[in-house]
Amino acid sequence: MTRYDYDVAFIGSGHAAWHAAMALVQADMKVAIIEEDTIAGTCTNFGCNPKILLEGPFEVLEELGHYKGILSQDTTVDWPSLMDYKKKVIPPMSEGLRQMFEQQGIDIHMNHGTLQDAHTIAVGEETFTSDKIIIATGQHSNALDIPGKEYTSNSRDFMDMESMPEHITFIGGGFITAEFASIAIKTGAEVHIITHSDEMLRGFNRKHVGMLTKKLESEGVHFHYNEDTAEISKDGGRYTLRTESGMTLSTDCIIDATGRVPNVAGLGLENAGVRYTKNGIQTDGYLRTAQPNIYASGDVLDKTIPKLTPTATFESEYIAAHITGMNTEPLKYPAIPNVLYTLPRLATIGTTVAEAEEDDALTVKTVEFGKRLLFEYKNETDAQMDIIIDQDKRLVGAEIYGNDAADLVNVLTFAVNQKVTAQDLSAMIFAFPSPSSGVIDMLKFELL
Ligand SMILES: Cc1cc2nc3c(=O)[nH]c(=O)nc-3n(C[C@H](O)[C@H](O)[C@H](O)COP(=O)(O)OP(=O)(O)OC[C@H]3O[C@@H](n4cnc5c(N)ncnc54)[C@H](O)[C@@H]3O)c2cc1C
Numbered sequence: 001m002t003r004y005d006y007d008v009a010f011i012g013s014g015h016a017a018w019h020a021a022m023a024l025v026q027a028d029m030k031v032a033i034i035e036e037d038t039i040a041g042t043c044t045n046f047g048c049n050p051k052i053l054l055e056g057p058f059e060v061l062e063e064l065g066h067y068k069g070i071l072s073q074d075t076t077v078d079w080p081s082l083m084d085y086k087k088k089v090i091p092p093m094s095e096g097l098r099q100m101f102e103q104q105g106i107d108i109h110m111n112h113g114t115l116q117d118a119h120t121i122a123v124g125e126e127t128f129t130s131d132k133i134i135i136a137t138g139q140h141s142n143a144l145d146i147p148g149k150e151y152t153s154n155s156r157d158f159m160d161m162e163s164m165p166e167h168i169t170f171i172g173g174g175f176i177t178a179e180f181a182s183i184a185i186k187t188g189a190e191v192h193i194i195t196h197s198d199e200m201l202r203g204f205n206r207k208h209v210g211m212l213t214k215k216l217e218s219e220g221v222h223f224h225y226n227e228d229t230a231e232i233s234k235d236g237g238r239y240t241l242r243t244e245s246g247m248t249l250s251t252d253c254i255i256d257a258t259g260r261v262p263n264v265a266g267l268g269l270e271n272a273g274v275r276y277t278k279n280g281i282q283t284d285g286y287l288r289t290a291q292p293n294i295y296a297s298g299d300v301l302d303k304t305i306p307k308l309t310p311t312a313t314f315e316s317e318y319i320a321a322h323i324t325g326m327n328t329e330p331l332k333y334p335a336i337p338n339v340l341y342t343l344p345r346l347a348t349i350g351t352t353v354a355e356a357e358e359d360d361a362l363t364v365k366t367v368e369f370g371k372r373l374l375f376e377y378k379n380e381t382d383a384q385m386d387i388i389i390d391q392d393k394r395l396v397g398a399e400i401y402g403n404d405a406a407d408l409v410n411v412l413t414f415a416v417n418q419k420v421t422a423q424d425l426s427a428m429i430f431a432f433p434s435p436s437s438g439v440i441d442m443l444k445f446e447l448l
């Protein structure tokens with residue numbers, strides 16, 4: 001019989017928390033989830049899910065563009081109706097998860113959680129004790145500390161907009177800017193991107209980033225490189241953004257997409273001896289913090305691997321397995337796919353071209369599958385991938401440019417993690433015709 005109120009308490013209810021919470025309650029542990037905002041966290045309510053829902057109709061428009069002269073091109077997206085659709089589909093997901101947690105016997109406490117010591121959490125006016133504690137508090141949008149910062153909006157506001165502004169400006173050259181600019185330009189809005197560096201999308205294949213930015217430019221997106229935003233002022237119903245170099249831009253809406261900041265403040269980490277940096281909570285190879293009964297999981301971790309939903313889920317499942325003793329080994333990550341949901345998408349798995357160029361043992365090949373698979377790949381002629389092959393003729397990495405990149409990269413994730421050879425692929429039969437079977441056929445040829 002435990003002397004604590006709970007065996008395991010989670011601060012946060014996103015993917016980094018609930019996969020473990022479900023596994024632990026099914027292992028007969030007494031489990032609590034503490035959440036101060038919306039059950040299920042960022043991905044479900046304010047990230048991946050609403051993003052991909054809103055992007056769906058624009059993906060159809062993108063595909064329509066490949067059939068000019070065959071399909072009528074005058075389709076438009078009605079943003080207010082799309083927003084109504086989002087409001088019907090997304091909020092019930094949180095409620096559905098809450099009901100599932102309660103049915104399974106997980107106690108839910110809706111308030112801010114603060115550690116008082118290594119086993120005690122203050123939740124509003126109440127206090128609970130727990131043998132183990134998992135910090136899964138995620139991140140929040142960065143807000144530039146500049147005069148007029150109150151006039152900026154963030155990714156959450158963008159996905160709540162009742163109408164698309166006529167003129168929209170994004171600050172930052174990362175994931176959120178690229179994905180939302182891809183959508184906004186297709187509504188007919190004037191779109192500007194202000195980035196303080198000389199490139200977009202650091203970490204992605206440079207050739208593919210070049211193809212994407214060129215395509216967005218051809219659709220009308222204005223890129224302003226090497227521009228540091230200095231201040232924003234309100235000018236009647238509009239905003240004026242001024243940069244350090246003196247450039248000014250009058251716009252209807254400014255989205256600050258300059259990154260995300262780990263939620264470590266106001267958590268009482270000092271009271272419990274948990275160490276952290278500005279990048280998040282520091283852990284050992286078992287995701288234990290400096291206080292061994294306290295683990296950390298997901299976006300709040302100080303980690304070099306991508307801060308994504310599948311990595312948060314992987315960590316959450318690992319923690320449950322470690323607590324129950326099913327896995328006593330240190331955490332080992334497999335190759336992790338990263339997908340940018342622009343139109344078209346960019347995806348990457350395993351070794352990158354940039355890394356391969358530094359290693360004589362690796363070969364890079366470009367596969368122009370869009371041109372070669374015209375009928376299977378729906379006329380998307382510029383779709384392509386760079387694949388990286390090792391000396392044993394195994395696929396160790398791939399970088400993809402194309403509408404189906406998110407699905408294709410999952411097939412290639414399997415190939416990279418399982419170290420498959422051309423012979424392995426030949427031993428299997430795949431459904432035909434499909435974009436993935438065409439790509440697998442080409443891969444077989446390249447691995448010979
Ligand atoms: C716009 C956007 C799009 C994205 N798209 C993708 C995508 O396509 N694919 C992908 O893999 N990833 C995507 N991500 C990233 C993904 O959402 C995160 O990696 C994932 O949600 C991390 O899960 P988490 O559980 O660590 O954190 P979160 O889901 O952020 O959960 C943390 C929870 O903790 C709560 N909390 C914080 N502090 C406290 C406290 N003191 N007390 C109580 N509760 C607290 C918060 O309210 C929150 O609900 C996107 C993110 C954004 C913002």
Ligand SMILES: NC(=O)c1ccc[n+]([C@@H]2O[C@H](COP(=O)([O-])OP(=O)(O)OC[C@H]3O[C@@H](n4cnc5c(N)ncnc54)[C@H](O)[C@@H]3O)[C@@H](O)[C@H]2O)c1
Pocket residue numbers: 144171172173174175176177179195196197201228229257258259260306307308339340341
């Ligand atoms: N498809 C996906 O998986 C997906 C989609 C959206 C978001 N996310 C997650 O959310 C995170 C946040 O997305 P994001 O686009 O906000 O961040 P990001 O890290 O992708 O990009 C931030 C951008 O802001 C710039 N920047 C940083 N500080 C700045 C400053 N002071 N002034 C001007 N520019 C500055 C950076 O140079 C970079 O270009 C991502 O890193 C990712 O983990 C993932």
